[in-house]
Structures are given as C-alpha cells and as structure tokens.
Amino acid sequence: MSENPLLAPIHGITLEDYSAACAKIGSGLSEDDVAKALGVELPVWQEANLLWPERMKQDASFEIVTLFGQYFGQADQHPKFNGLKADTSAAGNENTVRIKSDKDFYQELEVARNVAYEYGLDGAQWVADKYGITLGDFQIAASLWNEQIHQDIQADFQGYTSRQDGYKTKYQQLFTDAQGGNVADDIQF
Amino acid sequence: MTDDNKKRTASFLEKLRQKATTQQHYGGGVPEEEAKMDIRDCPNCGAGRAYHKGLTSCAYCGFAFMNITLTDGIHIRKENNS
Amino acid sequence: MFDFFKKKYSNPELLAELQSRQQRWFVFLDRLEARMEELTDAGIPELQQVFKEDTDPYKRSHYHMLLGLMGQFNNMRDKANEVKEENIISFIYSAEAALPPVTSPAGSEYYRYVHDFRMACLDRYHLFDDRLNEALEALRHAAGEQDLESAYQQELAAFEKIKDQFTCKQCGGNITIPKMFFIDTYIPCPFCQSQNTFSPSTAARMVLHNARELAEQRTAELRRAYESSRPQDPVLYKKYLRAMFDEWNRIVPDMAGENEKFYQRLLEEYTFNHYK
Numbered sequence: 445m446s447e448n449p450l451l452a453p454i455h456g457i458t459l460e461d462y463s464a465a466c467a468k469i470g471s472g473l474s475e476d477d478v479a480k481a482l483g484v485e486l487p488v489w490q491e492a493n494l495l496w497p498e499r500m501k502q503d504a505s506f507e508i509v510t511l512f513g514q515y516f517g518q519a520d521q522h523p524k525f526n527g528l529k530a531d532t533s534a535a536g537n538e539n540t541v542r543i544k545s546d547k548d549f550y551q552e553l554e555v556a557r558n559v560a561y562e563y564g565l566d567g568a569q570w571v572a573d574k575y576g577i578t579l580g581d582f583q584i585a586a587s588l589w590n591e592q593i594h595q596d597i598q599a600d601f602q603g604y605t606s607r608q609d610g611y612k613t614k615y616q617q618l619f620t621d622a623q624g625g626n627v628a629d630d631i632q633f
Numbered sequence: 634m635t636d637d638n639k640k641r642t643a644s645f646l647e648k649l650r651q652k653a654t655t656q657q658h659y660g661g662g663v664p665e666e667e668a669k670m671d672i673r674d675c676p677n678c679g680a681g682r683a684y685h686k687g688l689t690s691c692a693y694c695g696f697a698f699m700n701i702t703l704t705d706g707i708h709i710r711k712e713n714n715s
Numbered sequence: 716m717f718d719f720f721k722k723k724y725s726n727p728e729l730l731a732e733l734q735s736r737q738q739r740w741f742v743f744l745d746r747l748e749a750r751m752e753e754l755t756d757a758g759i760p761e762l763q764q765v766f767k768e769d770t771d772p773y774k775r776s777h778y779h780m781l782l783g784l785m786g787q788f789n790n791m792r793d794k795a796n797e798v799k800e801e802n803i804i805s806f807i808y809s810a811e812a813a814l815p816p817v818t819s820p821a822g823s824e825y826y827r828y829v830h831d832f833r834m835a836c837l838d839r840y841h842l843f844d845d846r847l848n849e850a851l852e853a854l855r856h857a858a859g860e861q862d863l864e865s866a867y868q869q870e871l872a873a874f875e876k877i878k879d880q881f882t883c884k885q886c887g888g889n890i891t892i893p894k895m896f897f898i899d900t901y902i903p904c905p906f907c908q909s910q911n912t913f914s915p916s917t918a919a920r921m922v923l924h925n926a927r928e929l930a931e932q933r934t935a936e937l938r939r940a941y942e943s944s945r946p947q948d949p950v951l952y953k954k955y956l957r958a959m960f961d962e963w964n965r966i967v968p969d970m971a972g973e974n975e976k977f978y979q980r981l982l983e984e985y986t987f988n989h990y991k
Contacts, residue, residue: 455709456701483700485673485688487912490898491706494923498973504980562790564649564783566775568659579659616790623652626790627645628750633743633798638750642757645787650761653780654769663772668877668892668916670902672884672909681885682910684903707969708900 448507450499457482457492459508463515464522465489470580473528481524517587519580520544539575543585547592548607550585553577555611563619673698687715724821729810733832740803740836744843747791755850758784759857766858772921777858784854792847795840803836863929867966870922871895885909897923897967923967930962949989956981 451459465478473481479489500509519525543550553575557567568579597604620626674681677696686692688709689699703714762784766777810829815822878892888906892913897920902913931938937955944951960978964971 453704455703455706456699485699485912486914487899487901488688488699488701488703488706488709491709494898494970495706495973498970498977502973502976502980504984561779561782562786564652564779564786566656566659566779569657572659623645623648627642627754627787628747628791628794630641631743631746631750631794633739633802638753642750642753645754646757646761646784649780649783650765653783654765654776656779658771658775658779663917666914666917668881668919669914670881670884670890671912671914673912681907683908684901684910685908688901688910707898707973708896713901 448503448505450503450508451511454492454495454499455484455488457484457489457496459496459511460515460518460522461524462492462496463512464519464525465493466512467516467519467580467584468525468528470583471529471578472580473525477528481528483524513587513590517584517590519584537576540577540581543575543577543581544588547589550589551593551607552611553582554586555608556615557582559612559615559619562616563623565619688713690715724815724819724825726825729825730828733810733828736802736806737832737835740798741839743798744795744839747795748843748846751788751791751847751850754784754787755853758854762854762857763859772917772924774861781854781858785851788847788851788854792844795843799836799840803833803840807833860932861925861928863925863932866918866925867922867929870918873916873918881911881913883907883909884911894968895919895922897969923970926963926966926970929966930959933962934959949985952985952989953982956985 453459454462457465461482465482468481469475469478475486475489479486482489484492496508496512500512503509515522539549543553553571557571560567560570568582571577571582572579593604672681675691675694675696675698678691678694680691680693682688682698683692689701689703690697692715703709703711705711762777762781765780766774769776807829811826814825814829817823817826874892874895879889881890881892882888883890883904883906886904886907886909888904890902890904890911892902896913896915899912899914902911903909904911934955937951937958941948941951941955956978960974963974967974
C-alpha cells in the first residue's frame with residue numbers, strides 16, 4: 445500500500461518487529477531476549493535499534509512514527525513474541541489485562557501517573573509497584589485507547605474534562621497526604 | 634519570612650530530596666559495564682566463524698546463525714550475508 | 716412615577732466590597748509570591764547538590780526532585796486560579812447582573828468601577844503568573860548543564876587505553892579496536908579472521924546517547940545568536956544548524972550518514988516554514 449522507502453526492513457527487522465520489540469523491552473524483556481526472539485544476534489539488533497529511530501527522524505510525513513505507535517499497541521499479537529514474558533511478577537497480571545480492556549481504569553491510572561511525577565515520584569515505577577503494570581504494557585494500553593479517547597473528547601468534551609479533573613483531585617489528595625501537605629496549604633484568600 | 638514558614642519549606646524539601654534520591658527509578662540503575670570481547674562458535678558443528686564467509690550462516694555446515702537478510706546498516710553491510 | 720427613575724443609584728456597599736476584595740486578592744497573591752520566593756531560594760541549592768551527587772547517567776534523581784518542586788509551584792498556580800474563578804470572576808458577574816443598565820448614567824459609572832476592579836485584579840494575576848514562570852525557569856536552569864565535554868574527553872582517553880587490550884577468543888592474537896564503537900560490533904581477528912563481537916563500555920554507549928546534546932553545547936553561542944536576532948535571521952539559523960551537525964558528526968562519525976539525512980529534513984522544514 446505504501447511507497448515510503450523508509451519502511452523497508454533493516455537487517456530483515458520490519459517496523460512491526462521493531463515496534464513489538466520496543467514494547468516488550470518496556471515490559472522488562474532484555475535485549476538478549478528480544479534479539480533471540482527476532483532471530484538475530486546483538487550487533488544486528490543494536491543497529492536496527494539505532495536505525496529505526498533515525499528513519500523516524502528523517503520521515504517528514506510522520507508515517508513511520510504513526511505506524512510505530514499502532515504496531516506497538518499490537519505487540520501482544522506479534523507471533524515472534526508470542527508467549528514471551530519478562531521474568532518479573534509484574535508482567536501479565538490481572539491489572540495488566542484490565543488496563544487493556546477497561547478504558548476508565550487506564551484513564552484513571554494515566555492521570556495518577558502524571559500526578560505522581562508532580563510529587564517527585566517516578567510515576568512509571570509507582571504504577572509498577574502499586575498495580576504491577578510495566579511501562580511497556582502501560583504504553584500498549586495507551587496506544588490501544590488513544591483513538592477512542594480522542595472520539596470521547598470530541599463527543600463530550602465537558603464530560604471528559606470533568607472525569608479527568610475528578611481523577612486529578614483524587615490523586616493530588618493522595619500524594620499530598622503522603623508527603624504531609626503542600627507548602628502553600630496555609631495561605632488562604 | 635516567619636520561622637514556621639521556613640520550617641515548612643525546609644521539611645518539604647528534605648522529604649522531597651529523600652524521595653527523589655532513594656526511590657527506585659523505573660528500569661533500575663544503569664550498571665557500569667566495561668568493554669568486552671566475545672565470540673560465538675557454530676552451535677551445530679563447533680567451527681569458528683570466519684568474517685569473509687559472512688555473518689548469517691556457518692561456512693562449514695551451513696547452520697543458520699540468523700534467518701534474515703542483512704541490509705546496509707552502520708557497520709554491517711549487505712556483503713556480510715553468507 | 717418618573718421620580719423613581721430620577722433617583723440617583725448609589726451602592727456604597729458594593730464600592731466597599733470591591734475595595735476590600737481587591738485588597739484581599741492582592742494580599743493573597745503577595746503571600747503566595749513570598750512562599751514561591753522562599754521555596755526557590757531554598758530549593759535551588761538543594762537541586763544543585765542533588766544534581767552534583769546524582770551518579771545516574773540520566774540524572775533521574777535530580778529530574779524527579781525538579782518535577783516535585785515544580786509541582787508545588789503548579790499547586791500554587793491552581794490555588795490562585797481557583798480563587799480567581801470563585802472570588803473574582805464569579806463576583807464580577809454577579810455584581811454586574813445587579814447593576815442598573817450600562818446605558819444609564821449610574822449604570823455606566825458603576826460598570827466602570829467593576830471594570831477597574833476587574834483590570835486591577837487581572838493585572839495583578841498576570842504579574843503573579845509571570846513571576847511564577849520566572850521561578851520555574853530558574854529551577855529548571857538551577858543545576859546548569861551536564862558537563863558532557865569532560866565526560867566525552869574522559870571517554871576518548873579511556874578508549875586510547877583499552878583499544879589494544881583485547882585478544883581474539885579463537886586464536887588469542889591481539890586485536891586492536893580500530894575506532895570508538897558505541898554499539899555491539901563484529902570485529903574480525905587479523906590473524907585467524909574469526910568473527911569476534913566487541914561490546915563497548917556503558918560510558919562509551921553514553922557518548923552516542925549524549926552526542927547531540929554535546930554538539931548543542933558546543934554550538935550554543937551560534938544558536939543564541941540566531942534566537943536573539945530580530946527578525947529571526949535564516950542565515951544565522953543555517954549557520955548554527957550546519958555547525959551543530961558538524962560537531963555531532965565529529966563526535967559520532969559512524970552516524971554522519973544518518974545525521975545528514977536528518978539535517979536535510981530540518982533544513983527543508985525550516986525553509987518551508989520560514990518562507991510560507
């Protein structure tokens with residue numbers, strides 16, 4: 445369908461392969477695991493890992509980066525990574541399944557993660573500690589829900605913002621309590 | 634600036650610093666690894682791998698090290714296909 | 716009945732309320748600003764120290780501390796916004812709704828009082844907002860830049876030391892690493908031609924990771940010259956961009972081919988945006 449020469453595989457590694465590999469690394473697979481799953485040795489994987497982002501930088505049409513996001517979201521279906529899971533308790537638990545099937549759950553955690561950063565926490569680590577969801581799975585969920593959320597915003601902007609504000613208030617309260625208040629709490633109008 | 638305010642700010646900063654410096658970062662620390670050299674013999678026939686015979690399969694028994702076609706990359710080139 | 720309309724409208728309570736409300740708003744923002752200043756003054760040396768002591772190559776402790784500090788400033792902004800909406804803007808609407816028509820002499824007079832109140836309160840808010848942004852900017856730049864040049868020079872020296880220290884895993888012959896590699900690379904043994912794999916150190920890999928940033932640091936003056944030109948001068952942009960890519964390529968020559976393609980894209984986009 446596409447004539448974009450920047451989509452040609454790099455050392456036999458297609459953009460689908462590369463995107464899924466990135467998602468899996470984000471979920472805790474090592475470079476060795478990923479190279480093995482793709483059937484290449486490390487020097488070959490590392491060149492592809494360097495050159496695919498170069499292709500994205502060179503592509504003024506943003507086609508590569510768009511497809512990357514799409515394939516990233518389909519990483520769980522990629523045949524070369526079928527059944528491959530990181531050796532951590534976090535991968536593949538109940539919440540990981542839920543964040544990909546329950547949009548509200550994803551949206552709430554997305555807000556929670558961002559608020560965590562505002563309170564000096566590593567938000568990705570907080571989600572992993574609290575819910576056992578890896579960053580890779582979180583990003584897979586993000587790309588799965590992306591389009592639907594976009595539609596929700598168009599259909600009911602106010603409803604969307606008020607839900608987001610609700611989550612924000614909830615987690616601000618949580619993290620504020622945990623750090624013993626904000627520095628300007630005593631200043632009132 | 635009252636003493637109370639000073640204390641509030643100092644205690645906030647102390648806690649924030651503690652949190653930022655002691656929490657685990659996602660993906661963990663970056664281990665300081667030294668440069669090293671390694672080699673992979675053919676797992677099928679045990680022969681060493683010769684550069685001029687290409688990178689993808691064993692020059693002696695034909696075992697496929699990698700089931701892909703190399704393209705022109707950074708150091709690896711098309712010519713490196715066996 | 717016409718007397719009713721002739722009676723002059725007067726609302727001293729509203730005038731008093733406008734005055735006291737404006738004053739409370741000013742005091743509230745003064746106090747937030749004082750707290751901002753206090754937090755900036757105490758926070759900057761802390762940030763600098765954490766940056767200095769952060770051994771993580773990505774400086775993540777510093778990064779999270781910075782975000783946590785900025786979070787408090789955003790919290791103060793949210794607080795001010797909330798008060799502005801509830802106690803200034805909403806108040807203006809309800810006050811205006813109770814006034815005589817703006818077309819009447821009394822209405823026009825009171826609308827002016829409310830308008831003056833609005834302008835004074837919003838101007839004060841914008842001043843607060845500017846100061847808050849300045850504080851955020853000061854925090855962001857507090858730690859200064861990572862000294863990438865020293866790290867790079869150190870790595871060059873380290874490479875000179877190790878490049879002759881490797882032997883072929885097959886025949887034991889000496890292998891000299893021909894140049895600095897930043898990723899795993901196949902290297903043939905000059906004696907037995909066996910395919911060895913060289914894995915660079917973590918520090919060498921970081922050179923590639925930081926190459927653009929180092930090139931930016933080296934050409935910061937050219938960039939500033941372009942950014943401060945009025946109107947922005949395309950010649951200066953091109954001069955900066957070329958110099959930055961030259962430095963980038965010098966740091967990681969293996970990436971020069973790819974970098975040049977990226978350079979072309981940036982150049983085309985700039986030309987397109989500048990002349991469209």
